[in-house]
């Protein structure tokens with residue numbers, strides 16, 4: 001065999017060694033836990049045969065605690081680029097079979113390299129996390145590695161989409177990279193995220209809590225809102241990332257891809273003319289409105305289990321990607337509280353950063369009153385949603401279906417927050433507050449002087465309702481651009497979006513605003 005062939009053989013063997021990660025025993029252990037390896041995940045995520053791996057021969061430089069005798073090619077993370085539906089993406093996948101996927105100085109360098117490339121090329125960056133945290137043997141070098149990643153996460157924020165998949169442990173400071181990215185997906189049963197684990201919690205606070213109850217997928221999907229998506233299987237989770245990317249542009253200078261649409265643009269939805277219950281206090285499911293107006297009824301809901309009184313997610317109108325924000329009357333009457341406001345605000349800002357038009361569906365009785373909300377700074381949280389809509393320069397179409405009262409009317413993308421098209425259904429009630437509340441304040445004093453105070457208040461409610469519980473008063477001033485037939489909603493939105501395609505609006509030059517965090 002020639003010298004050159006020998007060298008090629010050596011290369012092939014080294015590649016095989018690297019592909020085995022921490023070895024067959026560790027791979028079997030990973031499988032026994034119901035988890036895939038980093039390379040198996042990449043193969044499922046990317047278009048077949050599109051992955052180009054980088055830095056396969058990187059080794060750590062640590063000499064502490066006998067580490068100089070333990071080297072594994074690639075050092076616990078698989079990095080590179082490939083395509084999803086033919087579109088370029090960069091990614092890294094931590095390999096738990098190598099030192100528990102723990103982050104070393106060199107692993108951080110590998111991750112930073114693909115992040116830098118993603119920024120240079122203007123392509124999304126995906127991180128598949130499965131790691132025991134900072135590589136304990138390396139100490140401060142591992143910490144500095146995390147800091148390098150966080151700095152890049154922030155610089156990339158609003159420039160390229162960043163997605164974090166959590167496929168195993170993600171603990172300690174490691175949680176901050178996913179938190180800084182745009183979307184996080186967690187695996188049910190096999191992943192967890194927390195700053196301090198159950199043992200530290202017990203020592204510091206005395207609280208007994210399991211890993212799952214402290215930072216499992218369902219906790220972060222329902223209570224904290226840390227994760228945007230959850231999946232039962234890794235296959236499902238990786239498919240969800242592919243689906244999510246289909247709604248997003250490659251970077252902040254591009255538009256989301258148009259998809260050929262064979263759902264009629266002039267499709268009338270007669271059922272929408274009868275969806276609003278006669279009783280104003282009765283709920284209906286806003287999902288039904290959304291799925292009836294968007295292309296093929298397809299809606300990718302973001303944070304579906306968190307702050308369910310507001311719905312946010314991606315859909316398409318005539319093939320164009322949009323972000324939908326909608327109050328949900330069937331969850332706490334669609335009231336805006338701290339969590340719903342923050343959820344809405346973050347989503348609006350994401351869409352604005354990535355040129356995705358916003359369609360807002362309004363049926364909101366107001367902000368939730370009470371000490372619980374005030375002590376949790378509903379003032380600041382509500383202001384976040386306000387700030388996000390005020391700041392947004394993407395096309396903004398708002399449809400008011402029913403209630404739109406007071407501050408919540410303003411916050412939900414009203415005309416004065418630079419709404420481009422503000423339509424209302426004939427069932428809309430746009431007023432400073434609900435008729436009953438208003439009449440009780442306006443007429444309470446006078447009612448006491450009447451023979452039948454209750455009747456007097458009732459008459460007051462009827463008068464207020466007649467005057468304000470309709471869309472025409474707002475339309476009279478041009479605050480509503482048109483009152484539309486509900487069944488025409490899809491058609492009117494599509495026409496509106498077409499018209500707004502050339503929209504140009506820029507905010508004043510500044511270093512950055514000061515959003516009420």
Ligand code: HXC
Pocket residue numbers: 098099100101102103131132133134135136137143146147169171172173174
């Ligand atoms: C080095 C690690 C490691 C780590 C795991 N391993 N975590 N090596 N640094 N952080 C190694 C283990 O020693 C083991 O090596 C192999 O990975 C598999 O780990 P197991 O414990 O056998 O796996 P499992 O039973 O599934 O438990 C997983 C685990 C546990 C729960 C993640 O390994 C664990 O608690 N790890 C430590 C977590 C932690 O405290 N990390 C540091 C946090 S501080 P062998 O050779 O035996 O196979 C931090 C600060 C970051 O992250 C701050 C950033 C700002």
